[in-house]
Amino acid sequence: MSYVEVELVANAGVLVSYGEVNILIDGIHCEDGHPFCKVSPTDFRLMKTGAPPFARLDYLLFTHEHPDHFTPAMVGEQLKHRPVKAVFMPARRCGSNELENLYDLVREAGIEAQALGLNPGESKKYELDEGITLTVVGTRHMGPQYQNVPNDCFMLSLGGVNLLFTGDADHVAEYYEESLLSVELDAVFVNPIFYHNSEGRKIIRDIFRSENVVVYHLPSDENDPLQLRLTVERAMEHYSGCGIHTHIFQEKRQKLNFGSSNL
Numbered sequence: 001m002s003y004v005e006v007e008l009v010a011n012a013g014v015l016v017s018y019g020e021v022n023i024l025i026d027g028i029h030c031e032d033g034h035p036f037c038k039v040s041p042t043d044f045r046l047m048k049t050g051a052p053p054f055a056r057l058d059y060l061l062f063t064h065e066h067p068d069h070f071t072p073a074m075v076g077e078q079l080k081h082r083p084v085k086a087v088f089m090p091a092r093r094c095g096s097n098e099l100e101n102l103y104d105l106v107r108e109a110g111i112e113a114q115a116l117g118l119n120p121g122e123s124k125k126y127e128l129d130e131g132i133t134l135t136v137v138g139t140r141h142m143g144p145q146y147q148n149v150p151n152d153c154f155m156l157s158l159g160g161v162n163l164l165f166t167g168d169a170d171h172v173a174e175y176y177e178e179s180l181l182s183v184e185l186d187a188v189f190v191n192p193i194f195y196h197n198s199e200g201r202k203i204i205r206d207i208f209r210s211e212n213v214v215v216y217h218l219p220s221d222e223n224d225p226l227q228l229r230l231t232v233e234r235a236m237e238h239y240s241g242c243g244i245h246t247h248i249f250q251e252k253r254q255k256l257n258f259g260s261s262n263l
């Protein structure tokens with residue numbers, strides 16, 4: 001089996017590396033108005049200049065257009081400096097004027113754009129590079145106030161390693177059953193609410209059935225008004241004894257490797 005590295009950029013922003021291919025998920029955002037970490041100006045500079053860890057950026061994936069995941073204008077800025085092979089993002093109808101502008105920019109630049117925002121439970125498969133496939137699974141954003149916001153989950157298969165990134169997906173079993181019940185996941189990335197919620201826990205145990213659960217989308221310890229870190233710590237007790245290994249993914253540049261023995 002090959003080796004996949006996942007590195008935390010900011011909040012639910014992660015850089016997935018496999019061989020020479022780098023995939024950035026929810027990793028370009030710079031807006032305020034939430035307690036979560038933004039992508040730092042330093043990281044934007046590194047992205048623009050192609051410096052490590054962003055020496056290669058092949059695909060940009062965005063689960064949904066919320067300011068702690070995806071700033072379309074910033075993506076446009078980035079693409080002017082360095083084009084990518086393809087951008088996967090919510091369809092125009094799901095978003096803002098800035099999102100529409102990004103679609104125009106991407107088209108003019110001749111960059112492939114995949115318009116997502118799939119219906120809940122719907123899935124679509126894409127071949128990215130050799131040995132890499134992406135399965136997009138449609139869900140809704142969690143929280144009653146966001147039920148009209150589509151949230152696409154990304155299941156990346158990289159040389160036999162299967163990683164699921166759920167963004168802010170709601171904990172509704174029907175969204176996942178059909179497309180994921182037969183998949184052997186090596187790790188699933190969930191936010192603290194999904195991890196803590198009893199329906200979310202059932203989905204993690206019965207549908208995802210992954211030995212490794214990575215909790216991402218955590219604020220810093222110093223600025224945690226929603227007490228999410230405490231929420232996660234309380235929830236960890238519910239998982240004890242069921243063979244699930246929880247990883248807290250909170251520190252910038254923190255890395256996890258899959259498909260090797262150092263978990």
Ligand SMILES: [Zn+2]
Pocket residue numbers: 066068069168217
């Ligand atoms: Zn979020």
